[in-house]
Amino acid sequence: MLWSALLLPPPSDNAPSPIEPATLQALAIWALQFTPRVALADDAVLMEVAGSVRLFGGRRALRDKVWGEGRELGVGQLAWAPNSLAALALARAGRENGLRGPLEALLDALPMAVLSAVRPHALTLSHIGCRTLGDVRALPRGGMARRFDKALLTALDQTYGLAPEVHQWVGLPETFEARLELMFRVDEASALLSGARRLLLQMAGWLAARHSGVTAFTLHWAHDVMRSREVGEGGHLTVGTAEPTRNVEHLSRLLAEHLGKVELAAPVGDLRLSADTVHRLTEASASLLPDNAVHQGETLHLVLERLAARLGPERVLRPVLTEDHRQEWMCRWQPAPLVLPRKPAPGPELPQPTFVLPQPLRLAMRGNRPIYQGELQLLAGPQRVEGGWWDRVSGTPVDEAETTRYMARDYWVALSALAGVLWVFQTRLDHEPAWYLHGHFA
Structure with a gap:
């Protein structure tokens, strides 16, 4: 088995500060795009990803994707290990790789505070000379069973892979809505994009877990409590796309174009993002070649969408075939963002002119x-x-x-x-x- 622990606060020798359940739940929903086996544990999100390694191109590629997007969502530490509690202990100690070398040697050297079950007994254990997990594990089991609760021995056995673990898996919600409190009040609409991008990453993870894409999403903002009564409680902006997508870069650029036209009536302190229209996507098959040269640029419809958001939909047109056999009216020019791809109709018997x-x-x-x-x-x-x-x-x-x-x-x-x-x-x-x-x- 292969487990990964995502730790929200940065690694510290002290006990981590409590994390809001909503924040952990949002990170867990994002993690469901990598595996359906996601669980919560104290201040971390745990993922069992052994079955997903090949899907994402190997351990290194999976690690880079999880770490790259996770940092934008506030993940402070990442760790990998054969079981979940070992991965969590390594993450709290600031050690990422728990797969190199014997697991017992790696865990024995960690501070004993990295295990949640040790913390209620940390003072007593320190008085008898324990500093590391190896010190705690070396104590006589009979004396530990009499002096401490059963949870400590069970947690030690599970961390070292000597006992099975039991998890309550996080379920994927049917709809997406996420909220973010900004670190400071924002006066310019364009400055909302930084916080909105975190919400877009969460939405993209939810969409990936559902194998879907979005054609419309809404960004809501709440005005500061010290606002004037005339400006109202907040505002919102709905963004639509021509076809379903969960490309965060494209959605961010599209949202930026729309926010550039918005003027805030008062400073904003909170954001909320909801996925309004969701469609199931047909996943493209990956190439069988190991080093395929896939074009990484934007597709035509993504470029046209962004230009239409910047210049106005009436200024960006694209030709669309109509169900008309007359040559003069076989094609219509329509606003590019409104043109949806469809299956072509059967062509005429004769070739058509260029x-x-x-x-x-x-x-x-x-x-x-x-x-x-x-x-x-x-x-x-x-x-x-x-x-x-x-x-x-x-x-x-x-x-x-x-x-x-x-x-x-x-x-x-x-x-x-x-x-x-x-x-x-x-x-x-x-x-x-x-x-x-x-x-x-x-």
Whole structure:
């Protein structure tokens, strides 16, 4: 087995100060992304991660990820050992690696105060000359059983791996909401990001444990109690994303863009973050190659989201295919953050052109064949496109004859000796059917 202990206060020779249960619970929920076997013990969070090592790429990679994010959440010490109480004792002593060398030798050298069960009897044990766990373990078991309670012997056996441990596992809540009291009052909205990032890390851990992503979250802030009555108790800001994500860096940048537009009515002392809309994510399979060159940059939709938050959604557009076979209205430009990915519809039988003309160009004829930089040779077709009766021209009275963009065309792939492969069509149902050039192939 492999256990890790996350200690919130920095290591100290004195007994650690009490930690708020809500703070420990928040850290435990974040830790559930690494393993479902998470437990609380006094001032620490314990994780059994033997089954998660390969998932995160080995012990070193797992350690770096836990330590890197844990420090931002206030973790002061990290330790690894074959059992939970040994890991906790090592963390309190400021020793990280409990896997190198015999466990008994490592534990015997630790101060006896690192074991919670020793603390009620620390004065008595010090009077008889005990200073380390090795000193306590060397005492006669019969005398210890008569003088001290059974919990001390049980804890010693469990720490040294001689007795099984029993834990009450932390459960994953169905919804996420976390609160943070700021270390000082904040007057600028942009300064809220430092505290909000800690809450985003906790939310990302909760989302990872649920294999989900968020498309909307809300940051609430509470004004200082010394505020004016007119400003109210606080405010809030809801941030949405185009698709589910739990990328902390992206969410932080997105939140920063929105906070840059907020003016606080009064100093802020407390923050609260809630996950509003959560969707399950389909996890991508990792490469089988040991040294895969995965692109670590941002994806297109993340860049567009951040630009839209900075410039305004109406200034960042992206093309979206619509369910329309008419070439002019097959694509619509919409605000990028509002475009959700969807499965593409089945494509037409003929290939589609790379470049489409803003307006179709009528072609000259030579006999029955169209001409464009030479006589055209029809390669494939026709693809019949007929529709548009539903597409009414805006501003046109209903009683006029031409009120819709109705069309009836036969599209062909054609070859020109000089212009290359072209996309042309012949009109149907017109008084004088004609040929038009509508696009070019790259």
